[in-house]
Amino acid sequence: MTAYDSLMAFQRDTSALAQVAGRLGWDQETMxxxxxxxxxxxxxxxxxxxxxxxxxxxxxxxxxxxxxxDGPVAAAQLREIRRAYERANKVPAELATRLARVTSEAQGKWAAARADEDVAAFLPVLDEVVTLKREEGAALADGGNLYDAMLDDYEPGTTGAQIATMFDAMRPRLVDLRAAVLERPEPQGVSGMFDDALQMALSRELAEVFGYDLNRGRVDKAVHPFSSGSGADVRITTRTSATDPFNCIYSTIHEVGHAAYEQGIETAYALTPLGRGVSMGVHESQSRIYENQIGRSRAFTGWLFDRMVERFGDFGIADADAFYAAVNSVANGYIRTEADEVQYNLHIMLRFDLERALMSGDLQVSELEAAWNDRFLADFGYAVDTPSNGCLQDVHWSVGLFGYFPTYSLGNVYAGCLYQALRVAIPDLDEQLAAGNTSGATGWLHRHVQRHGGLYAPREVIGNASGMAPSEAPLLDYLERKFTGLYEL
Known part of the structure; x- marks a missing residue:
């Protein structure tokens, strides 16, 4: 057996154990x-x-x-194993173990504090998480920028300064578009009560419509929807609201985008470094394009309206055009995961700045709630009413995911590039989506993005698929076209 063969055999066992750890995390969130x-x-x-x-x-x-x-695949495997090996040797084993234990406990304390609207109950364990993450970041940075070292875990090759520059370019056009849209009347929303079991049944139907293989996955409920696993076991969660079925529908479609990426990777890469999504930005590009450019399109929402009527009867929206407007309504709101396409990235910018300040020590955990509330008021023009609508709404910091948030916006940017190329590649895309057929779009994404797994670098994946260097311009152009038309600006 060659050195490469021995290394890969060892790596597959390591990856299998990591999958077991992931399953424990899934169980913690669901059962x-x-x-x-x-x-x-x-x-x-x-x-x-x-x-x-x-x-x-x-x-x-x-x-x-x-x-x-022997060839590009083996070279990519070695690149990713070396990267993980060098990282692991920078972080002391005792620190890695403490982080895993503390963040697991912190997740439960966050959930309880969120339910009780009690920030003070969560801050001590969050302070411990932040202290440990600063220690880990310092070890990984090895004298360099601590936040960049954390960001590199989720988006290799990208720096905080690059993200900040991207946000500076995005903010003016997003703020101007939001201001123009919010001056227009808000579309009619849904009315009535929506049965939990019917929502979950529609959720599973939509998962399959978007190509999710339920023979290798399952749909459950959690407080914070997520996707977990890779290869032959990829699970998603969603959530339901008795008065808001869109929460369940679009959480499901979003998580299916993540799951389809993992299920779509070449099977030969299973339980190897290439057998998972190459970065969280690329991962998010799949979930966001499934959810927004496809799932909220006029063509697909026309089909979805009919399915909603079949499931729920009269729910207060007269026709497919009104349904399209309701699905894409732009309105004030606190919750990032429920934010419309126009305002979503503004929520991410807030978190990006706060977590960088936490990691640098410019912001202390004891000051977080006030800093969040002040920034939200400045950015959105109204005050946070409850902690669960403010600094307790996201699970990420409790489990130590510092550097993760900006990849959501990077995923939106990548999705904008991919969608521009997709529309050119599939001229009859709208006709397909109007029939509830997503296979043209999802098949194109599988061929050009998903099947490669970790074979290429993140920006290389997007560049190869879209035919252009990643840029925020296609996303901003798409948003302005869509919402200018919707709101008759």
Whole structure:
């Protein structure tokens, strides 16, 4: 057996253990009894200790030095293994274990604090998470920028300064578009009550319409919708609201975008570094294009309107045109995951600036709620009413995902580039979507993005698929065209 073969066999076992850890996280969000939170933290810490030891094992370095890649796939495998190996050897094992334990416990404390609207109950454990993440970031940065080292975990090759420049370019056009739209009357929304079981049934139907293979996945409910797993076991969650079926519908379509990416990766890459999405920005490009450019299009919402009438009867919207307007309504709101396309990225900009300040030490955890509320008022023009609508609304910081938030906006930018190319590649896209047929769009995304997994660098994936260097311009042009038409600006 060659050094490369030995390395890959070892790596597949490591990846399999990581999948087991991921399944524990899925269980914690969906089915775990609340009293098990502390024990689950110990379990997660124990698995992380094993994973860290394998990822930083001396024989991995020896195999890497001896391995001779045979072709671009093997070269990419070695690139990703080396990257993970070097990272693992910068972070002390004890720190990695503590982080896994503390963030597992913090997740439960966040959920309880959110339910009780009690920021003070969450801040002590968040302070511990932030302290540990600063320590980890300093180890990874090795004298460089701490936040960039964290961002590199989610979007390799991208820096905080690059994200800030992108946001500076996006903000003026988004703010101007929002101001113009909010001066117009808000579309009629849905009315009545929507049965939970009927919502979940429609959710599963939509998952399959968008190509999600339920033989290798499942749809469950969670407080914060997410996708988990890769290869032959990719699970999603959604959530329901008795008065707002769009929450369930578009959470499901969004998470199916993530899941379809993971299910669509070449099977030969399973349980290897290439057998998962290359970055969170590229991942988010799939979820956002599924949810917005496809799922909220005039063509697809016409088909969806008919399915809603079949499921729920009269729900207060007269026809498909009114339904399209309702689905794309722009209105004041607190919640990022429920934000319309015009305002979504403004929510991300707020989080990006706050988490960079937390990591640099310019903002202390004790000051977070006030800083969030002040920034929200300045950006959106109205005050946060409850913590669950403010700094407690997202799970990310409780589980240590600092550097993750900007990839949501980067995903929107990537989706804008992909959609521009998709419309050229499939001239009859609207006709297909009007019939409830997403296979043309999802098939194109599978061929050009999803099947590659981690083979190419993130910007390379988007550049190859869209035929252009990633830019915010296609996204902003798309938003202005869409909402200018919708609101007759």
């Amino acid at each position: 775990m009894p609340p009293g098990a939170a502390q024990q689950r933290g110990v379990e997660m810490g124990a698995i992380e200790a094993i994973l860290h030891a394998r990822r930083s094992a001396p024989q991995v370095g020896e195999w890497l030095n001896a391995a001779k890649p």
